[in-house]
Amino acid sequence: MNFQRILVIGGSGFIGRHIVAKLAARGHSVLVPTRRRERAKHLIMLPGVEVIEANIFERTSLLSLIAQCDAVINCVGILHSRRGEPYGPDFAKVHVDLPRQIASGMKTHGVKRLLHLSALGASSEAPSMYLRSKADGEAVLKAEHDLDLTIFRPSVVFGPEDSFMNLFARLARYLPILVLGNTEARFQPVYVEDVALACVNALENRATYKKFYKLCGPKVYTLRELVQFACSASGRPRVIIGLPTVLARLQAWLLEFAPGGPLMSRDNIDSMKLPNIAPADWKMAPELGIKRLTPLEQEAPVYLALLNPRSQYNRFRARARR
Numbered sequence: 001m002n003f004q005r006i007l008v009i010g011g012s013g014f015i016g017r018h019i020v021a022k023l024a025a026r027g028h029s030v031l032v033p034t035r036r037r038e039r040a041k042h043l044i045m046l047p048g049v050e051v052i053e054a055n056i057f058e059r060t061s062l063l064s065l066i067a068q069c070d071a072v073i074n075c076v077g078i079l080h081s082r083r084g085e086p087y088g089p090d091f092a093k094v095h096v097d098l099p100r101q102i103a104s105g106m107k108t109h110g111v112k113r114l115l116h117l118s119a120l121g122a123s124s125e126a127p128s129m130y131l132r133s134k135a136d137g138e139a140v141l142k143a144e145h146d147l148d149l150t151i152f153r154p155s156v157v158f159g160p161e162d163s164f165m166n167l168f169a170r171l172a173r174y175l176p177i178l179v180l181g182n183t184e185a186r187f188q189p190v191y192v193e194d195v196a197l198a199c200v201n202a203l204e205n206r207a208t209y210k211k212f213y214k215l216c217g218p219k220v221y222t223l224r225e226l227v228q229f230a231c232s233a234s235g236r237p238r239v240i241i242g243l244p245t246v247l248a249r250l251q252a253w254l255l256e257f258a259p260g261g262p263l264m265s266r267d268n269i270d271s272m273k274l275p276n277i278a279p280a281d282w283k284m285a286p287e288l289g290i291k292r293l294t295p296l297e298q299e300a301p302v303y304l305a306l307l308n309p310r311s312q313y314n315r316f317r318a319r320a321r322r
């Protein structure tokens with residue numbers, strides 16, 4: 001099936017923008033709604049990409065967006081919410097109600113193809129609100145049997161504008177020692193370009209319909225190793241001191257009030273109670289067309305070097321991608 005026009009909801013975000021760029025490069029026409037067009041100006045220059053301001057939580061707007069397209073990719077997600085059981089109202093709105101509205105709008109307009117970004121570890125039994133709400137979002141979509149649905153569950157995603165490696169590199173800028181909880185939590189970071197390629201390859205491949213894919217990188221790291229890596233690659237190697245869970249939650253609670261929005265939350269700490277990794281025998285599904293998973297060591301130093309104030313040379317190299 002050749003899709004003519006793809007609606008990428010959340011297409012202005014970290015992962016979404018890579019998906020949009022790949023779709024555009026393959027000649028698709030792409031529609032990207034955003035709350036602020038300014039936020040998506042990097043997409044405006046791409047051929048075949050239309051960026052419009054819209055409120056995706058408003059049913060009429062969402063319906064009118066879906067009506068213009070024949071496939072939908074949902075990349076909307078948040079990391080923080082007010083608290084609640086089994087999750088807070090912000091997670092409920094973004095991770096559960098929005099997918100429900102998308103599915104209902106697609107049914108109204110007879111659009112069947114949907115790619116949805118969930119998260120590794122999503123489960124109604126998970127220790128965090130984030131992962132419980134992601135599980136309910138998946139459940140809402142799986143219940144819509146008419147949808148040609150593909151769900152992706154990435155581990156933490158790294159890439160130039162990520163909010164994970166960059167966060168620790170930035171903290172190292174201000175703090176001589178990093179004091180962190182969950183230092184032994186395990187992750188299997190996956191490169192943003194690999195995630196985007198998997199999504200774009202899946203779009204028109206019927207073998208991926210009704211399938212749910214874990215997306216992980218080639219190697220497992222502890223949080224301590226990742227933070228050490230981010231600090232060193234940005235030119236500020238730091239000593240990392242582990243905190244017991246009670247103190248880590250207290251620290252996260254304080255960081256929930258950081259100016260400009262939470263830097264970390266108690267819910268993030270809860271997410272780390274379970275390893276964010278694939279089973280040992282996991283392999284990237286061949287139909288996703290990723291021949292070689294990109295190692296963190298290959299790409300992360302390129303963009304983390306940009307945060308190194310002393311290394312003008314590194315900055316030039318990073319820009320030249322050498």
Ligand SMILES: NC(=O)c1ccc[n+]([C@@H]2O[C@H](COP(=O)([O-])OP(=O)(O)OC[C@H]3O[C@@H](n4cnc5c(N)ncnc54)[C@H](OP(=O)(O)O)[C@@H]3O)[C@@H](O)[C@H]2O)c1
Binds near residue numbers: 010011015016033040
């Ligand atoms: N990044 C990771 O490491 C990672 C790991 C696992 C799973 N995921 C999942 O992958 C998806 C994409 O993640 P991402 O890192 O690309 O997210 P992101 O950079 O935060 O982008 C989220 C997008 O959602 C849009 N959005 C619309 N309404 C929103 C609202 N009320 N609150 C927040 N955002 C809103 C934003 O668009 P505007 O601001 O332009 O309106 C933004 O482009 C999410 O579902 C996420 O849970 C990400």
